[in-house]
Amino acid sequence: MTPEHPRPPAVTVAGIGADGWAGLTGPARAALADAQVLIGAERQLALLPPRCTGTRVPWPSxxxxxxxxxxxxxAGRRIAVLASGDPMFYGIxxxxxxxxxxDRLHVLPHPSSVSYACARIGWPLEDTEVVTLVGRPAARLAAALHEGRRVLVLSADATTPAAVAALLRDHGFGPSRLRVLEQLGGEDEACAEGTADTWDHPAGDPLNIVAVECRRAPGALRLGAVPGLPDEAYAHDGQLTKRHIRAVTLGVLAPAPGELLWDIGGGSGSIAIEWMRVHPSCRAVTVERDPVRAARIAENADRLGVPGLRVVTGRAPDCLDQLPAPDAVFIGGGLTAPGLLDTCLAALPPGGRLVANTVTLESEALLAAQHKAHGGELTRLAVAHAVPVGTFTGWRQAMPVTQWSVRKATQLPGDDR
Incomplete structure (x- = not known):
């Protein structure tokens, strides 16, 4: 067809709210009335009047x-899809x-539940964090908990508010104020209010959003927004990259939104966990050969708000072939395993980063050889803590850490990934 007569979109997507047909714009009503096929949730399809004569198809599960x-x-019929609120905001x-x-969609958005919620409670949208628990574990909320922050939680169903209150109590945010806003924009709009510590409201309408004003309980462990969380934040058996070394290591790894990390020799999972806490779109795979430690890594990830961390129980490099290509690699254990460093370097794309830490002389010699062969930066990290010495105070030196970091400039010989 000519540019003056472009092919019509295959699918129209119309946002709809709790106010149903009455809240739709003229173009949205016209598109729905003209559609030969109407696809949406059963509750959304029920909001349409008889004038919408298209075949109604509920979404399957x-x-x-x-x-x-x-x-x-x-295909070949005029299709309209119903979506909750803004179809492009956590929508279909x-x-x-x-x-x-x-180019094959025509999207007609409706105000989202987030916009309605901010309008009702007077929160500037740009200063409000949004966490969705629709089809996702409640543990994701933990990464957003900071004193004074305002968070809107997109609920999965009527049980979500109680789950949010329980998580807040468990993470030391029991004093936080909660408001559950139901059926926003509709005739049955309602709000329940309380604190996480005292929350005892029965389950209400499944169409709800939870507003959280974060307040940390006195004495609760404070977790910042940058790498270097307190060591007490982790369950571990001693295999933990300690706080100060961890902060330096993450700084060198330089995570960016959307990037994937391989964390080899996960231990307690601290590097991968704090990589993922940098941004919600950061991803990580941690490889740990000990199944007890692997289970502990998953528990730490849940606790610290990144339940999406993938934990692989196995030996590197044997289990690396099936993993998606990384943007960065951290090796915290198993450096002397034959072929590990070569495999990790080969897996990286040009511009990818590798960082390896060790405290043993054998692995240090290996890193020195790699530095000579590939360049990069070889660094000795030393940390000392003040401790009592009788009635005085002295320094206790932790084991120094040798760190090799390198950025891959070009494909290396033998790269096949």
Whole structure:
């Protein structure tokens, strides 16, 4: 077709709120009335009047894998999809864009529940953090808990507010104020209020959002937003990259949004966990050969708000072939395993970073040889802590750490990933 007569979009996506048909704009009403196929949640389809005569198709469960087949089954017909609020904000718009491409969609957004919530309670949207628990574990909320922060939690169902209150209590944020806003924008809009410590409201409407004003309890462990969390934040058996070395190591690894880390010899998982806490889109895989430690890493990840950390129980480099290519690699254990360093270097793309730490002479010699062969930076890190010496105070030196860091400039001989 000519540019003057472009092909119409394959799918119209219309956001709808609790106010239903009455809250829709004219273009959204027209698109829904004209559609031959209407796809949405059953509760959304029930909001449409009889004038919308298209075939009504409820989303199956699980939803995401069904999207391509459902669209293919109705190809060639005028399709309209209903979405909650803004389809491009934690909505079905993302999945449809991935399947069809943005040029095959016509998106008609409605105010999101986040916009409604901020309007009701007077929070500037730009100063409010949003965490979704729809199809995701409640542990994700832990990474957003900081004194004075305002957080909006997108609820999975009516049980989410109680789960949020329990998590806040468990993480030392029991004094936090909670407001549960239900059916925002609809005739049955309601709000329940209390603190996490005293929350005893029964489960209400499944269509709700939880507003949290974070308040830390006196004496609760303070966790900052940058690498170098207190060692007490981790359960461990001594295999832990200590706080000051950890902060330096993460600084050299330089995580950026969306990047993937391989953490080899995970120990307690501290490097991978703090990599992921830098930004919600940061990803990590930690490899640990000891199954007890691997289980402990998963527990630490949940506790510290990054339940998406992938834990692989196995020996490196044997188990690395099946992993997605990393943007950065940290090696905290097993350096002397044959082929480990070569495998990790080969897996990195140009510009990828590798950082390796050791406290043994044998591994230090290996890092010195790698530094000579590939360049980079070889650093000795030493930390001392003040301790009582009788009635006086002296320094107790921790074992010094040798660190080799390198940025891969080009493909190395033998790279095949």
């Amino acid at each position: 699980p939803l995401r894998p069904a999207v391509p087949g459902l669209l293919a089954a109705h 718009g993302r999945a449809l864009t991935e399947v069809l491409g943005a």
